[in-house]
Amino acid sequence: MKEGLIQQFEGYGEVARDIEVCRKYGIDYTLEKGSVEKFINRLHPGRMTLRVADIIEETPLDGTLRLVPEDGYLPPFQAGQYITVSLETGNIRTSRPYSIASPPNQTGYYDITVRRVKDGLVSHHLLDGVKRGDVLICSGPAGNFYHNPLIHDRSMVCIAGGSGITPFMSMIQEIVDCGLDREVFLFYGSRTLEEVIFFSRLEAIAGRFPNIHFHPVIEAPPEEYEGLKGLVEGRFIRDVVGDPAGKTFFICGPQGMYDFCVPEIENLGIPRKKIRTEAYAPAAPVSNQPGWPENISPDDRFEIRIKDGKVFSARAGEPLLMSLEKEGIFVPSECRSGQCSRCRVKIISGKVFQPTGTPVRRSDRRYGYVHSCVSYPLEDLEILI
Ligand SMILES: Cc1cc2nc3c(=O)[nH]c(=O)nc-3n(C[C@H](O)[C@H](O)[C@H](O)COP(=O)(O)OP(=O)(O)OC[C@H]3O[C@@H](n4cnc5c(N)ncnc54)[C@H](O)[C@@H]3O)c2cc1C
Numbered sequence: 001m002k003e004g005l006i007q008q009f010e011g012y013g014e015v016a017r018d019i020e021v022c023r024k025y026g027i028d029y030t031l032e033k034g035s036v037e038k039f040i041n042r043l044h045p046g047r048m049t050l051r052v053a054d055i056i057e058e059t060p061l062d063g064t065l066r067l068v069p070e071d072g073y074l075p076p077f078q079a080g081q082y083i084t085v086s087l088e089t090g091n092i093r094t095s096r097p098y099s100i101a102s103p104p105n106q107t108g109y110y111d112i113t114v115r116r117v118k119d120g121l122v123s124h125h126l127l128d129g130v131k132r133g134d135v136l137i138c139s140g141p142a143g144n145f146y147h148n149p150l151i152h153d154r155s156m157v158c159i160a161g162g163s164g165i166t167p168f169m170s171m172i173q174e175i176v177d178c179g180l181d182r183e184v185f186l187f188y189g190s191r192t193l194e195e196v197i198f199f200s201r202l203e204a205i206a207g208r209f210p211n212i213h214f215h216p217v218i219e220a221p222p223e224e225y226e227g228l229k230g231l232v233e234g235r236f237i238r239d240v241v242g243d244p245a246g247k248t249f250f251i252c253g254p255q256g257m258y259d260f261c262v263p264e265i266e267n268l269g270i271p272r273k274k275i276r277t278e279a280y281a282p283a284a285p286v287s288n289q290p291g292w293p294e295n296i297s298p299d300d301r302f303e304i305r306i307k308d309g310k311v312f313s314a315r316a317g318e319p320l321l322m323s324l325e326k327e328g329i330f331v332p333s334e335c336r337s338g339q340c341s342r343c344r345v346k347i348i349s350g351k352v353f354q355p356t357g358t359p360v361r362r363s364d365r366r367y368g369y370v371h372s373c374v375s376y377p378l379e380d381l382e383i384l385i
């Protein structure tokens with residue numbers, strides 16, 4: 001072989017020999033093409049087909065659907081994450097997120113516990129229309145509401161409201177099943193004692209494990225009730241927990257609870273960055289939110305024109321995403337609470353209401369994108385999907 005310039009570099013001989021050895025005995029990675037993608041899809045599938053293996057009645061308002069995979073495999077998740085169930089009900093193709101209530105160490109199934117919501121479309125369908133053996137199309141696990149041992153304190157103060165207990169059930173079960181070095185003070189706000197989901201299981205866990213403390217807080221308790229009454233106030237937390245410093249706070253429940261509890265916790269001297277929240281439902285109705293224009297009623301209707309597409313009328317008080325779904329227009333969605341940005345649409349003209357604190361990226365704001373799950377029309381709109 002004629003010697004070129006490159007062959008004259010010092011060390012060329014050794015490198016050339018190594019290449020020769022790798023060619024002869026090494027792995028031919030060209031055969032593995034696509035395997036990384038397959039591996040990632042297995043860990044973070046966009047879509048899963050899950051079968052309802054069992055339905056467990058928890059309280060008169062709530063039921064648990066036990067979901068098993070069709071192919072025997074469930075992706076791992078962090079306790080506190082949710083899956084989004086997509087379905088068709090009342091001729092509307094829509095979706096809703098539900099936190100996984102079972103712990104991550106339970107790899108055979110995911111439990112989702114659904115509370116019946118008055119006039120709710122999907123909660124009623126899941127509790128009344130779904131039977132054992134039915135198949136549900138779900139997203140892979142998602143969300144940021146979990147304990148990260150690198151950032152969060154070992155001691156957690158968890159505040160749940162209504163069905164907002166589900167991510168905490170997953171976290172607590174994982175802690176006790178796996179013997180994790182973590183302490184949990186759980187305050188569970190509920191209207192009545194009968195509506196406390198997982199009551200006997202939580203009591204049994206707290207009775208057995210000294211690092212788990214369970215405190216139901218009941219708004220309308222029976223007369224003889226001796227536990228905490230009313231709403232989850234800061235003074236209850238101080239009395240039970242003692243010094244709240246060095247603890248990370250987690251709140252999950254309806255938006256109204258989070259509006260009440262965050263200032264209560266801040267008044268205990270806890271900085272906002274130590275308080276993590278997951279809002280399950282908007283503080284309805286949207287017209288009561290700060291900034292909603294006085295001259296617009298939630299029942300006012302506006303024309304929505306999709307660029308190069310359909311024109312229809314939508315209620316001001318309904319999220320744009322829901323109005324689009326009612327018209328049979330598909331927009332990808334996941335969290336439906338303004339967090340994940342999957343449902344972005346561009347507002348070409350017109351104005352929408354977005355509740356204070358809706359997290360929209362600066363670049364989205366600049367180019368007119370909004371999260372359609374938390375945007376409400378205030379004028380006729382032209383939009384791009
Ligand atoms: C990340 C995340 C995880 C969730 N996990 C769970 C869970 O584990 N279990 C569970 O039951 N729900 C959970 N939810 C709420 C769930 O996604 C639905 O919003 C709920 O089931 C109601 O849906 P729906 O179609 O029946 O009601 P919709 O038809 O969407 O709403 C009907 C009316 O009820 C109000 N509303 C909606 N949701 C609630 C609510 N939760 N409480 C009170 N009023 C409400 C609406 O503002 C509207 O006025 C979660 C929500 C999020 C964002």
Ligand code: FES
Pocket residue numbers: 332333334335336337338339340341342343344371372373374
């Ligand atoms: S679906 Fe997540 S931001 Fe709208």
